[in-house]
Structures are given as structure tokens and as C-alpha cells.
Amino acid sequence: MEDRPPTDAALVERARQGDERAFEELVRAHQGIAFRAAHLFTGSAADAEEAVQVGFVKAWGALGRFRPGAEFRPWLLRIVVNEAHNRRRSAQRRESLALRAAFADASGDAVPSPEAATLDREGRQALVDAVNRLDARDRDVLACRYFLELSERETAEVLGVRHGTVKSRTARALQRLRAEVSE
Amino acid sequence: MSELEQRLLALGRELDVPEPPDVAARVLADIGVARPPFRRRRLVLALAALVLAALLAVLAVPDARSALLRFLHIGGARIELVDDLPEVAGPAELELVLGKRVSLTEARSEAGFDLLELDEEPDGVFLGDRATVWFLYGAPDAVHLLVSQTPGVRIDEPFVLKKLAAAGTRVDAASVRGSPAYFLSGEPHVVMLLDELGEELPESLRLARDVLVWEERGRTVRLEGDLTLDEALELADSLH
Numbered sequence: 001m002e003d004r005p006p007t008d009a010a011l012v013e014r015a016r017q018g019d020e021r022a023f024e025e026l027v028r029a030h031q032g033i034a035f036r037a038a039h040l041f042t043g044s045a046a047d048a049e050e051a052v053q054v055g056f057v058k059a060w061g062a063l064g065r066f067r068p069g070a071e072f073r074p075w076l077l078r079i080v081v082n083e084a085h086n087r088r089r090s091a092q093r094r095e096s097l098a099l100r101a102a103f104a105d106a107s108g109d110a111v112p113s114p115e116a117a118t119l120d121r122e123g124r125q126a127l128v129d130a131v132n133r134l135d136a137r138d139r140d141v142l143a144c145r146y147f148l149e150l151s152e153r154e155t156a157e158v159l160g161v162r163h164g165t166v167k168s169r170t171a172r173a174l175q176r177l178r179a180e181v182s183e
Numbered sequence: 184m185s186e187l188e189q190r191l192l193a194l195g196r197e198l199d200v201p202e203p204p205d206v207a208a209r210v211l212a213d214i215g216v217a218r219p220p221f222r223r224r225r226l227v228l229a230l231a232a233l234v235l236a237a238l239l240a241v242l243a244v245p246d247a248r249s250a251l252l253r254f255l256h257i258g259g260a261r262i263e264l265v266d267d268l269p270e271v272a273g274p275a276e277l278e279l280v281l282g283k284r285v286s287l288t289e290a291r292s293e294a295g296f297d298l299l300e301l302d303e304e305p306d307g308v309f310l311g312d313r314a315t316v317w318f319l320y321g322a323p324d325a326v327h328l329l330v331s332q333t334p335g336v337r338i339d340e341p342f343v344l345k346k347l348a349a350a351g352t353r354v355d356a357a358s359v360r361g362s363p364a365y366f367l368s369g370e371p372h373v374v375m376l377l378d379e380l381g382e383e384l385p386e387s388l389r390l391a392r393d394v395l396v397w398e399e400r401g402r403t404v405r406l407e408g409d410l411t412l413d414e415a416l417e418l419a420d421s422l423h
Contacts, residue, residue: 057214
């Protein structure tokens with residue numbers, strides 16, 4: 001019979017009882033997306049790494065408050081994203097710069113020709129610039145939904161807003177973005 | 184999914200994110216030192232809940248309310264529960280209290296921090312003491328909603344003093360985007376500004392209506408108007 005890896009819920013339950021090895025498994029399973037989120041919100045690899053490490057330690061300390069039956073990933077990401085915001089603030093970087101830095105070297109692969117590459121790069125840069133011109137709340141929701149590929153419910157948990165707010169904010173952000181890029 | 188959404192997804196996948204570091208060993212070392220999550224945390228939470236329950240219980244009992252003077256602190260707001268409100272002569276010259284009238288664009292550039300804004304533009308914008316930015320909806324003599332944001336005030340450095348009528352004011356604990364908040368409702372309460380030394384500025388004395396106050400992103404935010412708690416939370420949530 002094949003052994004299935006334990007689910008997040010099972011690992012969280014063991015970690016809540018003080019099982020550090022179970023928590024280590026949770027760290028290994030989620031540190032990739034946690035780092036990606038932190039990098040997106042800080043624009044700095046060093047700050048992102050610190051935000052992830054501190055975030056996991058805080059998550060461990062807060063496991064007693066974890067609601068049984070809730071999803072671990074958005075709960076963790078909320079802690080990490082808050083840490084990332086704190087780091088960016090203490091570094092006194094503006095929010096738009098953080099996103100720009102994350103996008104600065106965005107590069108596609110399998111580019112068919114230099115001309116197409118230029119067009120693609122210009123198109124991408126226009127989209128990046130348009131995203132960065134959005135206000136912070138709209139950017140955050142787009143970052144969660146499309147750059148971290150979180151569901152609406154996960155996004156709501158990560159950003160600490162209601163589900164309906166994610167829906168309306170996403171629709172509004174897309175509308176503004178559409179107006180910007182079609183100009 | 185629209186074409187724009189597909190382009191955003193594609194862009195996300197092209198982002199130049201460095202290889203994630205393996206932090207598991209360092210996290211384990213830290214939690215080994217920091218141990219023990221639960222029992223102590225639960226105890227702290229239980230104590231906090233007890234204190235809150237005791238406070239709310241006290242607020243609910245008229246005799247206890249009139250016998251005590253109590254304080255709550257949230258961001259730069261010091262909230263006092265008193266037996267008798269100071270007298271307020273009449274409607275304050277709100278424009279004098281709030282500060283210099285500016286345009287929204289000027290407020291954005293002069294505030295020194297990213298303003299939280301509602302979708303609807305305010306009818307009046309003011310820059311006041313302690314770098315406070317005020318958004319006024321309605322007119323100074325017929326205010327529908329007043330939103331204020333004061334940055335960089337330490338938790339022990341109050342700049343706003345609220346005096347609540349002990350008998351007629353209700354204090355509800357709430358939460359805005361994970362930050363603790365208080366909703367003060369019932370009878371109008373007295374608000375005045377404090378100077379740098381914490382002294383009351385009598386000319387700023389005025390009556391305020393229901394207000395939601397919380398601390399977020401290094402600033403104290405107040406939403407004041409004829410609002411239910413749900414409406415205030417809805418508005419707070421839509422600030423961006």
C-alpha cells in the first residue's frame with residue numbers, strides 16, 4: 001500500500017502538540033510560495049528571506065490561535081506578507097518601487113525573434129507600469145490573485161479583507177488596468 | 184478568464200524571483216530557542232480575554248461606570264470614560280479645528296505618507312496638527328463623514344482625547360484588517376486635540392458622533408459619522 005504524505009491539516013495538528021518535525025515539513029512544503037510572496041512585496045531577496053524565516057517562527061508561536069479546519073497556506077502567507085510589509089516600511093521603500101523591483105528583470109524565454117522580443121518586452125513593461133500605477137490595495141489584490149495564483153478566499157485571508165471585497169476590488173483593479181493598457 | 188487576466192498570469196510566471204532559500208534549519212533552531220507556543224500563549228490569550236470581559240462588564244454596569252475613571256489607548260487616541268462631560272459651548276468652527284484647507288492632490292504630496300482613501304473624493308481636505316490629514320464629506324456645518332489619519336504617533340503619545348459620557352456611550356471592540364479597533368457609539372462624545380506635551384487644546388473641543396478608531400500602517404485612523412458598526416467596518420474595509 002502506498003504511503004500518502006500527511007496533509008497540512010494533519011501536520012498542523014501534530015505541530016500544535018509541539019511536534020517540531022511536523023512543523024519542519026510544513027516549512028519545507030510552503031517556504032517556496034512564502035518566499036515568492038515576500039519577494040513580490042519587498043522587492044529584495046534578503047528582506048524576503050528574513051520575512052519568511054521570521055514569519056515561520058511567528059506562525060509557530062501563533063499555532064495555538066490557528067482555527068482548526070482552516071487552511072494553513074493563506075494563514076501562513078498572511079503572517080509572511082505582514083512581515084514583508086513591515087520590512088519594506090522600515091526600509092522606507094515606496095510600495096510601487098517594491099513591485100517594480102520584482103518585475104525589473106522579468107524575462108520570457110523561447111522568444112522567437114529579436115523584434116518579437118522587443119514587442120513582448122514593451123508589452124510586459126507597459127503592463128508592469130500600469131500595475132504599478134494602481135493604488136496599493138488594488139496592486140496587492142492583483143499580486144495575490146495573478147502573481148501568486150491564490151484563490152479569492154485565500155486572497156481574502158492573506159489581505160485580511162472580506163471575500164466580497166476581494167471580488168469587488170479585483171473587478172475594479174482589472175477595469176482600471178484595462179483602461180490604462182488600452183490607452 | 185479574460186485576456187487581460189491571462190496576460191497577468193503569464194507576467195506572474197515570468198517574474199524574476201530568486202531561487203527560494205531553504206530556511207527550515209534556521210526556523211527549527213529559532214523555535215527551539217523560542218519554544219513553547221501553546222500553553223503560555225493560551226494563558227496570555229485567556230488573560231487578555233478576561234481583562235476585556237472585565238472591562239466590558241464594567242462598561243455595562245452603570246454603578247461601576249460612575250465609580251471609575253477608565254482609559255483606553257489606541258494609536259494616538261486616549262479615551263477616557265468620565266462621569267460628566269465638559270461643557271461644549273456650541274458647534275465648533277470645524278474649519279479652524281481641522282487645519283489648513285488644501286486640495287486632495289496637495290494633501291497626497293504634503294502628507295508624507297500614502298493616504299488611505301475612499302473611492303469617493305472628499306468634499307473638503309485639511310492638513311492639521313501633528314500632520315493629521317482630514318477628509319470631510321458634506322459641509323463643515325453638515326458633516327456626513329469625517330476621516331482622519333495621523334501618522335507616526337507612538338502608542339504612548341496621545342494626540343486626541345475623547346471623553347465619553349459614562350452613562351450613555353457604548354464601546355465595542357472590533358477589528359479592521361486584523362488591527363484592533365474600537366467603535367464608540369451612543370451619546371455624542373467630546374473630542375479635543377492634545378499638544379506635543381499632552382496638554383488639552385481647549386479651542387479644539389467639540390462634540391463628535393459615532394466613531395471607529397484603529398491603528399494601521401503606522402497611523403491612527405478615525406471614521407466619524409452617523410454610522411452603525413457594520414457600516415463603519417464596511418467603510419474602513421473600502422479604504423485603500
